[in-house]
Amino acid sequence: MFDQSKIGQSFPSFTYQVERCKIHELNLAIGDENPIYHSKEAAQAAGYPDVPASPTTPTTFQFWGNPDFVKHLVAIGVNVMRIIHGEEEYEYLAPIYAGDVLTGVTTLVDGKSRQSKDGSSMDILTLETRYTNQNGQEVLKARQVLIVR
Amino acid sequence: MTTEAKLPTKRYFEDVQVGDEIPRLVKAPVTHLQLVRYAGASGDFNPLHTDPKIGEMLGIGGIIAHGMLIMGFLGQLLSDYVGPTALRKFGVRFKSMTRLDDVITCSGTITEKYEADGEARIAGKIQAVDQNGDVKASGTFVAALPKRGGE
Numbered sequence: 001m002f003d004q005s006k007i008g009q010s011f012p013s014f015t016y017q018v019e020r021c022k023i024h025e026l027n028l029a030i031g032d033e034n035p036i037y038h039s040k041e042a043a044q045a046a047g048y049p050d051v052p053a054s055p056t057t058p059t060t061f062q063f064w065g066n067p068d069f070v071k072h073l074v075a076i077g078v079n080v081m082r083i084i085h086g087e088e089e090y091e092y093l094a095p096i097y098a099g100d101v102l103t104g105v106t107t108l109v110d111g112k113s114r115q116s117k118d119g120s121s122m123d124i125l126t127l128e129t130r131y132t133n134q135n136g137q138e139v140l141k142a143r144q145v146l147i148v149r
Numbered sequence: 150m151t152t153e154a155k156l157p158t159k160r161y162f163e164d165v166q167v168g169d170e171i172p173r174l175v176k177a178p179v180t181h182l183q184l185v186r187y188a189g190a191s192g193d194f195n196p197l198h199t200d201p202k203i204g205e206m207l208g209i210g211g212i213i214a215h216g217m218l219i220m221g222f223l224g225q226l227l228s229d230y231v232g233p234t235a236l237r238k239f240g241v242r243f244k245s246m247t248r249l250d251d252v253i254t255c256s257g258t259i260t261e262k263y264e265a266d267g268e269a270r271i272a273g274k275i276q277a278v279d280q281n282g283d284v285k286a287s288g289t290f291v292a293a294l295p296k297r298g299g300e
Binding site: 022025026027028029030031032034036037048052053054055056059060062063064067084085086087088089090091092095143 | 218222229
């Protein structure tokens, strides 16, 4: 049963510098060959100041920028071995480019327990991370639903 | 890295109609090496995605792909369609597990055209399915497009 009193709790903020190489590497793994994700020159030739973040680049912000994320989940009582990623949603508020320095704050915005028909229960957690860039501009909201069985 | 791959062509608000289908994206079969690369790139080192022994132990029969890799495929579909900085919202729900050798096809349909916050926007639904038609992820997006003569 998930401890409802944890709802509204924010984890300590983290800072992450958006790396050109990381955008390149992520898109290599995905197989997206769009040159603007792989070369500064190609990005600039297309009118961007630097390599832009691709749609799912924010996943690198979370895992590389916030290595304590799992620890924070454990601290609010989540069995991290039993997590299933249910949903992911990004709201892009302003473009993000390589070189930007982002500050992220993750908040547990919802948590509930649900009983399955077979009597087992699962917890459904919703986390929201808001990212602000080096100019104090809010650039991204990332919403994540984790199912803990 | 060579940069011979072509840049997607620019799309205008006027070019898109409700009901239009986004050109399908058929990905190469998912490989173990790809999941190892994705783990390193994303920073998600959950061994479920890279170590076959863990998959066997948990009774799920081998390794499964990162859900975010599948969302990455859908991101490629959208980035090719609207460009890298046009997306305003992009969300998916993960429906089933993706395994090695699965061939994922991404598709989408435009559901809405409207103006908001001084921008011309389109909205649509998207999904990723495997070679058997099983849905791996589905969701929605919103993007802002330039208007002809408006720049």
